Amino acid sequence: MTFDVVRVRADFPILTREVNGHPLVYLDSANTSQKPAQVIKAMRMHNERHNGNVSRSVHTLGTEATSAYEDARGKVAAFVGASTPDEIVFTKNSTEAINLVAYSLGQHLALKPGDEIVISEMEHHSNIVPWQLLCERTGATLRWFGVTDEGRLAPDDDLINERTKIVSIVHMSNVLGTINDVSGIVARAHEVGALVLLDCSQSVPHLPVDVQALEADFIAFTGHKMLGPTGIGVLWGRYSLLAEMPPFLAGGSMIETVTMGGTTFAAPPARFEAGTPPIAEAVGLGAAVDYLTALGMEAVHQHEQDITAYALKTLTDVPGVEIFGPATPEGRGGTLSFGVDGVHPHDVGQVLDALGVEVRVGHHCAKPTCARFGVPAMTRASFYLYTTTDEIDALARGLDQVKKVFG
Amino acid sequence: MMLDGLYQEIILDHYKHPHGRGLRDPFNGEAHHVNPTCGDEITVRVSSAAGEFSDISYDGLGCSISQASASVLYELLRGRSPEDAAGIHEAFVALMQGRGQVEPDEDVLGDGIAFAGVAKFPARVKCALLPWMAFKDAAARAGIDVSSEASEVKA
Numbered sequence: 218m219t220f221d222v223v224r225v226r227a228d229f230p231i232l233t234r235e236v237n238g239h240p241l242v243y244l245d246s247a248n249t250s251q252k253p254a255q256v257i258k259a260m261r262m263h264n265e266r267h268n269g270n271v272s273r274s275v276h277t278l279g280t281e282a283t284s285a286y287e288d289a290r291g292k293v294a295a296f297v298g299a300s301t302p303d304e305i306v307f308t309k310n311s312t313e314a315i316n317l318v319a320y321s322l323g324q325h326l327a328l329k330p331g332d333e334i335v336i337s338e339m340e341h342h343s344n345i346v347p348w349q350l351l352c353e354r355t356g357a358t359l360r361w362f363g364v365t366d367e368g369r370l371a372p373d374d375d376l377i378n379e380r381t382k383i384v385s386i387v388h389m390s391n392v393l394g395t396i397n398d399v400s401g402i403v404a405r406a407h408e409v410g411a412l413v414l415l416d417c418s419q420s421v422p423h424l425p426v427d428v429q430a431l432e433a434d435f436i437a438f439t440g441h442k443m444l445g446p447t448g449i450g451v452l453w454g455r456y457s458l459l460a461e462m463p464p465f466l467a468g469g470s471m472i473e474t475v476t477m478g479g480t481t482f483a484a485p486p487a488r489f490e491a492g493t494p495p496i497a498e499a500v501g502l503g504a505a506v507d508y509l510t511a512l513g514m515e516a517v518h519q520h521e522q523d524i525t526a527y528a529l530k531t532l533t534d535v536p537g538v539e540i541f542g543p544a545t546p547e548g549r550g551g552t553l554s555f556g557v558d559g560v561h562p563h564d565v566g567q568v569l570d571a572l573g574v575e576v577r578v579g580h581h582c583a584k585p586t587c588a589r590f591g592v593p594a595m596t597r598a599s600f601y602l603y604t605t606t607d608e609i610d611a612l613a614r615g616l617d618q619v620k621k622v623f624g
Numbered sequence: 625m626m627l628d629g630l631y632q633e634i635i636l637d638h639y640k641h642p643h644g645r646g647l648r649d650p651f652n653g654e655a656h657h658v659n660p661t662c663g664d665e666i667t668v669r670v671s672s673a674a675g676e677f678s679d680i681s682y683d684g685l686g687c688s689i690s691q692a693s694a695s696v697l698y699e700l701l702r703g704r705s706p707e708d709a710a711g712i713h714e715a716f717v718a719l720m721q722g723r724g725q726v727e728p729d730e731d732v733l734g735d736g737i738a739f740a741g742v743a744k745f746p747a748r749v750k751c752a753l754l755p756w757m758a759f760k761d762a763a764a765r766a767g768i769d770v771s772s773e774a775s776e777v778k779a
Contacts, residue, residue, distance in 0.1 A: 560688075561686060561687035561688060561691075562687075563662060563664070563686075563687030563688075563689070563748070563751065564631075564687050564688045564689075567627070567630065567631075567745070567748070568627060571627040578662070579661065579662040579663060580662070580663040584663060587663070593663045593664065593665070593685045593686075594662060594663050594664075622627070622631055622636075623636070623639075623688070
């Protein structure tokens with residue numbers, strides 16, 4: 218079955234709108250993806266027909282809502298190859314998932330001075346700052362892989378050693394588009410007894426991800442970058458580890474029993490889902506997973522590889538454009554950051570917006586990555602299953618206009 | 625096209641040929657401001673002598689709007705008394721926060737009136753204000769208050 222981008226686009230109502238008098242060219246899916254009608258409808262139906270609170274109501278609506286919420290957990294578990302739905306913890310977003318691990322695992326491991334946590338220079342701030350705070354609390358030391366000129370992780374044989382307790386690395390960079398081959402890092406970490414978290418915020422939406430094949434201990438990703446709604450993220454963790462970890466947020470739903478003298482906690486995943494969760498959002502994420510599964514993640518990934526190859530070639534041909542990150546589609550995804558000689562990314566983004574072309578500009582919540590390439594900001598075009606070669610052409614025409622305004 | 629309102633020739637001209645750019649000594653006060661959402665940054669220095677801002681120098685990294693705004697600030701405020709500077713400062717801030725509803729006075733704002741269009745782009749207002757906020761802080765560190773009820777130069 219060939220991938221039919223025209224048919225896919227017909228599922229996304231927003232793609233028919235205009236921006237500033239031009240057809241919308243949405244090239245900011247690494248920031249947040251658009252939602253198909255199937256996701257929007259599933260959430261509306263839930264709110265119109267099945268709304269109740271979960272895990273606490275005996276009435277029909279509450280039971281339906283609980284079943285819808287847990288169905289979504291099951292879908293997400295199957296999507297990433299989890300052993301059981303109980304390994305799926307719903308969070309607010311990837312940021313909360315990473316903070317959960319930093320807090321709970323940090324406490325479980327009783328980190329102390331002399332222990333080390335390893336990250337990289339191509340991380341999103343959400344996979345830097347929680348570890349900096351954990352190091353401040355515990356006296357542990359933060360270390361990191363550098364990044365090569367080509368936008369790859371720089372090999373460093375001594376970085377992961379017997380002092381390393383946690384390794385937290387991005388699977389696919391939100392700036393450079395690099396897909397990191399993490400197998401060596403995971404193997405090395407496990408060899409020294411360290412645990413591995415992978416930030417899969419940019420990989421799970423775009424390529425087949427199987428937690429068994431990755432062999433990591435935790436992965437984090439978020440609903441709104443994979444056709445789902447905002448407000449829901451996912452932490453997958455090995456059940457045996459989750460079962461040993463103390464709670465992160467405390468309150469309703471995460472308890473076994475509470476007395477005025479003390480509390481015992483529920484088993485995972487409930488232990489990590491204090492308070493009323495994002496229920497309709499979980500339903501929406503479940504619908505998004507259904508949508509992606511029906512298309513097939515291999516097909517989605519192949520489409521994006523084709524678009525990325527076309528975009529790399531097209532942008533390389535635009536004089537004055539410098540691409541940051543891998544120059545060929547191998548080992549990279551459809552997120553492409555670049556500079557336009559002599560023009561600040563804000564100005565690039567503003568001119569493109571006037572032509573209906575929506576890109577992200579700025580530091581992309583990854584200031585160290587920008588600093589590594591000697592720039593304060595970049596322009597980023599990011600693609601998804603609905604991106605067409607015509608849209609890449611529109612981007613290239615927009616860049617010509619940018620140079621005209623600022624030339 | 626909508627962009628014409630934003631990228632006035634005057635703004636592009638100040639961006640391409642900035643006036644007074646570069647940090648200079650001596651100075652009485654300095655402030656470094658960043659826009660955390662986009663990473664733009666600017667350093668502004670002020671020196672005061674004989675009851676006026678004898679020099680204002682700056683350097684920074686940023687978009688055309690923030691950099692042109694610094695150039696216009698230099699033109700408008702250098703050589704001014706704290707009272708005059710405060711009045712101009714207030715008029716510029718009012719223009720930028722006016723959502724496009726404020727009619728700028730060219731006698732007060734000079735080239736600054738070209739920024740009237742920026743006020744219609746909420747995402748860019750911060751860019752235009754970045755050097756002005758840094759200037760206000762730098763002046764404060766030099767002991768000069770450039771809020772609307774500005775005081776005398778104390779130095």
